[in-house]
Amino acid sequence: xxxxIAQFQQIIWAVNAIMSVMLLVLLAxxxxxxxxxxxxxxxxxxxxxxxxxxxxxxxxxxxSLASWGVAWGSQAAMICARAVAVAELCKHSLSRYPGIxxxxxxxxxxxxxxxxxxxxxxxxxxxKLAVPSADRGLELSIATVIVVLFLFVHYYDVRTERxxxxxxxxxxxYSCFGVLNDTFADRxxxxxxxxxxxxxxxxxxxxxxxxxxxxRKPLTVTVTKENLLPLHVYQSLTPEINLxxxxxxxxxxxxxxxxxxxx
Amino acid sequence: xxxxxxxxxxxxxxxxxxxxxxxxxxxRHKRLQTEADSLEGGGQRHIAYLPQIRQAFAKSDYxxxxxxxxxxxxxxxxxxxxxxAVAYLAALREDFQSLLRMARVxxxxxxxxxxxxxxxxxxxxxxxxxxxxMIRWRxxxxxxxxxxxxxxxxxxxxxx
Numbered sequence: 001x002x003x004x005i006a007q008f009q010q011i012i013w014a015v016n017a018i019m020s021v022m023l024l025v026l027l028a029x030x031x032x033x034x035x036x037x038x039x040x041x042x043x044x045x046x047x048x049x050x051x052x053x054x055x056x057x058x059x060x061x062x063x064s065l066a067s068w069g070v071a072w073g074s075q076a077a078m079i080c081a082r083a084v085a086v087a088e089l090c091k092h093s094l095s096r097y098p099g100i101x102x103x104x105x106x107x108x109x110x111x112x113x114x115x116x117x118x119x120x121x122x123x124x125x126x127x128k129l130a131v132p133s134a135d136r137g138l139e140l141s142i143a144t145v146i147v148v149l150f151l152f153v154h155y156y157d158v159r160t161e162r163x164x165x166x167x168x169x170x171x172x173x174y175s176c177f178g179v180l181n182d183t184f185a186d187r188x189x190x191x192x193x194x195x196x197x198x199x200x201x202x203x204x205x206x207x208x209x210x211x212x213x214x215x216r217k218p219l220t221v222t223v224t225k226e227n228l229l230p231l232h233v234y235q236s237l238t239p240e241i242n243l244x245x246x247x248x249x250x251x252x253x254x255x256x257x258x259x260x261x262x263x
Numbered sequence: 264x265x266x267x268x269x270x271x272x273x274x275x276x277x278x279x280x281x282x283x284x285x286x287x288x289x290x291r292h293k294r295l296q297t298e299a300d301s302l303e304g305g306g307q308r309h310i311a312y313l314p315q316i317r318q319a320f321a322k323s324d325y326x327x328x329x330x331x332x333x334x335x336x337x338x339x340x341x342x343x344x345x346x347x348a349v350a351y352l353a354a355l356r357e358d359f360q361s362l363l364r365m366a367r368v369x370x371x372x373x374x375x376x377x378x379x380x381x382x383x384x385x386x387x388x389x390x391x392x393x394x395x396x397m398i399r400w401r402x403x404x405x406x407x408x409x410x411x412x413x414x415x416x417x418x419x420x421x422x423x
Binding site for chain 2: 156
């Protein structure tokens, strides 16, 4: 047992570690690590972080400055690993459609950049809050990227793997929760740290459950590229379709403002 | 709660709503080949009924009726004209959706997309959806008087 951490919190921590091990075993047994190497690395890294923090807390205590540094440093590495895992999911979902994937990549990068900027501007500019603010910015950025990815998939009506959708949902919910948690921590820093940590662990438990459910079966790897049309088909038909869509819009516009048509 | 908290909570609420919306509506897993069949359709099926619609909304018909039939018949005519207008709107939307499906199939199967064309289509889709809902609700609520829809009789389908 680690002094300074509530017993219930330590139990949840242990449960999360066990769940992570089970998920890694599941990834290995079902051979899904081949489809999701970055996701597997993220889970393995999470397990390593848990072991490292356990050792650090035992050695220097929960409230020491050294523990604080190691905890936030490893958290930064974890978020980077999560961002890579999310990028892998995006690629997994859309790379079969090269045109859409090329456009989506640019838009997703732009969105994440804008959200990071927004988080930076909206954060309270105090040194002691710099790390939680950066954490929140990255979490918000990850959640936004996943939602925009889903919007893309929905808009173009492309087929995606069920596993991809569940994994992405797990990431998104965890990141959204992280943003709310960090925002509360930002506001009520004193006296909220313990609850912040506990809620974070519970949210991670929920995501681990979702991911384990998604990966319970081996993936049938069907990353075959669609038979693509020649580029000139898009270049010639799309402007024409847009013109027709504009024509239909004009019809509606005349209904909306009938006086325009009266001479 | 300060402004900062509301800002972040609002952002997360929007994200969760969008996530729920995209996950809730089941994707239409139509085979791309089946969708490609719509390439032949041209997406303008309902516009072919424009002459009949013109007839239904002819101002002279309505004026004639208002002088020669009892008020309850006139009310019925108004109601039915409203139904015709709503049905016509739905048909226009169907044409629009058909064109959109065609554009999406082409985009999905293209090796490269032009962001300008894609954003233009997104803008047109949003504009159409907004106007469609506004007109439909105005019609259903009876706010837009049907004779006002005589604008319909002046439509010219520019792309024919």
